Amino acid sequence: MKIKILAIGPGIATILHYVGLLLHVPGVMALASLPVCIWFSEYDAIWSFLATAIASVISGHLLYKLFQQKQPIRLRHAMLIAAISWAIIPLLGAIPFWAIAITADLQTPQTVIEFQHFENAMFEAVSGFTSTGLTVTLHENELPHSLQWWRSFTQWIGGVGIIVLVLSVLEPSTDANQLYSSEARQQYIGLTIKDTVRRIWWVYLIYTGLGIILLHLAGMPWWDAINHSLTGIATGGFSTRDQSLGSFSPVIQLAIIPLMIAGSISFPIHYQLITQRRLSALWQDAQHRALWLLLCLGVLALLLETYWFTGRVLWLDSLFQWVSALGTCGFETVDLDTWSPSTKLLFSLAMIIGGTAGSTVGGLKLLRLVNFYKAVVWRFQRLDLKPHQLMRYKLDKKVFTESEANHIIVSAAVLAILWLGAIALGVLILLHILPESEFINIVFETASALGSVGLSVGITGPDLPWLGKLTLIVLMWMGRLEIIPVIVLFSALLGVFPNIRRSLKSSRKV
Amino acid sequence: MNLIIVGASPRGIALAKLALEDGHNVTIIEASKEQAQNVVQRYNVKVFHADIAQGGILDEVEADQADALIATTSDDSANLMTMFLGKERNIPTLISMVNQNEHQAMFEKLGVHVIVDPEVIIARSLYNFLPKA
Numbered sequence: 001m002k003i004k005i006l007a008i009g010p011g012i013a014t015i016l017h018y019v020g021l022l023l024h025v026p027g028v029m030a031l032a033s034l035p036v037c038i039w040f041s042e043y044d045a046i047w048s049f050l051a052t053a054i055a056s057v058i059s060g061h062l063l064y065k066l067f068q069q070k071q072p073i074r075l076r077h078a079m080l081i082a083a084i085s086w087a088i089i090p091l092l093g094a095i096p097f098w099a100i101a102i103t104a105d106l107q108t109p110q111t112v113i114e115f116q117h118f119e120n121a122m123f124e125a126v127s128g129f130t131s132t133g134l135t136v137t138l139h140e141n142e143l144p145h146s147l148q149w150w151r152s153f154t155q156w157i158g159g160v161g162i163i164v165l166v167l168s169v170l171e172p173s174t175d176a177n178q179l180y181s182s183e184a185r186q187q188y189i190g191l192t193i194k195d196t197v198r199r200i201w202w203v204y205l206i207y208t209g210l211g212i213i214l215l216h217l218a219g220m221p222w223w224d225a226i227n228h229s230l231t232g233i234a235t236g237g238f239s240t241r242d243q244s245l246g247s248f249s250p251v252i253q254l255a256i257i258p259l260m261i262a263g264s265i266s267f268p269i270h271y272q273l274i275t276q277r278r279l280s281a282l283w284q285d286a287q288h289r290a291l292w293l294l295l296c297l298g299v300l301a302l303l304l305e306t307y308w309f310t311g312r313v314l315w316l317d318s319l320f321q322w323v324s325a326l327g328t329c330g331f332e333t334v335d336l337d338t339w340s341p342s343t344k345l346l347f348s349l350a351m352i353i354g355g356t357a358g359s360t361v362g363g364l365k366l367l368r369l370v371n372f373y374k375a376v377v378w379r380f381q382r383l384d385l386k387p388h389q390l391m392r393y394k395l396d397k398k399v400f401t402e403s404e405a406n407h408i409i410v411s412a413a414v415l416a417i418l419w420l421g422a423i424a425l426g427v428l429i430l431l432h433i434l435p436e437s438e439f440i441n442i443v444f445e446t447a448s449a450l451g452s453v454g455l456s457v458g459i460t461g462p463d464l465p466w467l468g469k470l471t472l473i474v475l476m477w478m479g480r481l482e483i484i485p486v487i488v489l490f491s492a493l494l495g496v497f498p499n500i501r502r503s504l505k506s507s508r509k510v
Numbered sequence: 511m512n513l514i515i516v517g518a519s520p521r522g523i524a525l526a527k528l529a530l531e532d533g534h535n536v537t538i539i540e541a542s543k544e545q546a547q548n549v550v551q552r553y554n555v556k557v558f559h560a561d562i563a564q565g566g567i568l569d570e571v572e573a574d575q576a577d578a579l580i581a582t583t584s585d586d587s588a589n590l591m592t593m594f595l596g597k598e599r600n601i602p603t604l605i606s607m608v609n610q611n612e613h614q615a616m617f618e619k620l621g622v623h624v625i626v627d628p629e630v631i632i633a634r635s636l637y638n639f640l641p642k643a
Contacts, residue, residue, distance in 0.1 A: 386558070386570045386571070387570060388558040388559055388560040388567060388570060389556060389557065389558050389559075389570075390546055390547065390550045390557040390558065390559055391550075392550050392551075392554070392557075399550070399551040399552070400551075401547065401551065
């Protein structure tokens with residue numbers, strides 16, 4: 001059935017077709033969450049999840065059927081698909097929070113009532129799908145189990161990626177690699193996208209399972225173990241408890257550290273580790289060596305800083321919080337607001353950098369940091385060259401030509417500039433909304449939102465004015481997609497780049 | 511040892527590879543930009559894009575520190591010039607490929623080790639595999 005209702009270009013039709021496809025995801029997720037409602041006898045919640053499923057499947061299916069794919073996907077279309085889908089899916093994912101809140105009765109805790117404001121529900125869903133972990137929930141304990149589950153589940157799916165999920169289930173077309181790379185996930189494990197995404201899911205399932213067992217053995221009740229394993233491996237950071245990980249014993253806090261580190265190691269390395277059983281895979285490339293180095297240096301710096309300001313050696317908290325920040329997970333064992341500005345600055349830097357590319361982390365990712373390091377080294381090596389000598393651009397056992405090397409550096413530099421620009425803009429807006437707050441706290445929270453981290457120094461909460469919430473929502477959305485797809489979307493809407501606009505309207509190659 | 515190889519011909523590259531495996535420092539001078547780029551990407555050697563006839567290139571590669579200078583280009587005049595310049599800088603070992611038989615005497619007069627006509631060497635090896643009549 002093909003209905004021609006709108007005179008739109010084939011580019012837009014293709015984009016809407018795929019957006020429709022991706023919109024099925026929250027619907028299927030809502031249906032998969034129904035057993036949780038039944039298990040905990042939260043029958044009131046069932047209809048909110050059903051409503052989510054219906055809204056998402058109907059809207060998705062309509063778009064999918066009304067618009068046919070008219071032309072192969074180009075990278076810019078894939079970016080638009082990612083940007084649009086990642087904006088709409090949290091909207092659907094917000095429905096359970098909101099629907100459960102509006103059916104509240106007198107016994108319903110204030111925590112749930114807050115979600116009657118749709119902006120709060122939306123904030124929680126965006127933070128979920130982007131696997132950030134900033135939360136407007138007052139008391140996690142008071143949330144119904146179904147919502148605790150929904151928060152963890154959205155992070156677990158969002159951490160790997162919605163497009164990755166869809167590609168692993170469906171027979172991917174020739175355009176799969178464009179879609180795959182538009183979601184800030186570029187690393188390949190298999191020869192094809194299909195191999196790659198399936199292997200990613202296998203690794204993910206194995207680690208999640210192991211994480212649940214590990215946390216339970218460390219003494220967590222099953223329900224908390226399941227939720228924390230989901231959000232830990234996704235480097236999400238939602239918790240089922242008020243004090244996050246602070247409400248658990250030091251043994252459990254120690255047990256969750258390897259899980260957070262596993263979440264910040266890239267899937268290709270995990271795959272090698274599982275299939276070849278070689279531990280050396282963990283430090284064979286520059287990116288992962290940088291990860292271990294930064295983990296050690298950061299913990300050391302934090303130990304010194306906290307000792308300087310408090311006179312005590314907070315070794316467990318320093319270790320835990322640094323892993324949580326650099327791995328962009330966002331679990332907390334302490335109230336970071338009470339820590340010194342210098343440690344907050346260190347945390348902010350860690351949250352800007354993030355873990356390794358090809359894992360579930362946010363942030364700029366260590367791959368870019370390694371590229372910058374190389375750029376500096378190369379700069380000085382070039383100075384040392386003799387007039388006729390050729391430069392050897394070596395990175396991870398590969399030698400690049402000059403133009404390839406320049407391309408690597410420029411792409412990393414562009415992203416870093418956009419990243420810092422977004423932070424500057426976010427800080428500027430939040431400074432106007434929250435004139436009382438300390439500057440470093442605002443920088444901290446902005447870096448946390450953009451880096452999909454979720455550590456908070458108390459700025460995020462239901463009391464934050466709506467503009468502040470919106471700012472953080474946009475930052476989370478931009479950060480998860482590595483900014484560029486979002487800029488492509490805005491420029492397409494504003495018609496800044498004529499080629500993008502033209503490519504949406506005509507099937508002619510531009 | 512510090513080796514300088516002039517000419518990134520297949521033979522020059524093969525030589526560089528052998529020397530690298532034994533842990534020697536290898537410097538290659540190659541006149542073609544493309545070929546030079548190719549070598550720098552494949553092997554961990556210092557590569558200079560220059561013509562040996564250009565003055566001063568041997569000074570640039572610090573030839574007076576070298577233990578051996580090897581000319582492997584397909585142009586005998588370039589090879590001869592390389593050997594001459596090497597002799598001038600008192601490089602202990604000078605080796606050159608000679609492409610045309612009649613040039614052999616000139617090289618030997620300079621006192622360098624020569625390999626004449628590689629094709630004949632290969633042919634002789636092939637011939638030696640034959641059962642002796």
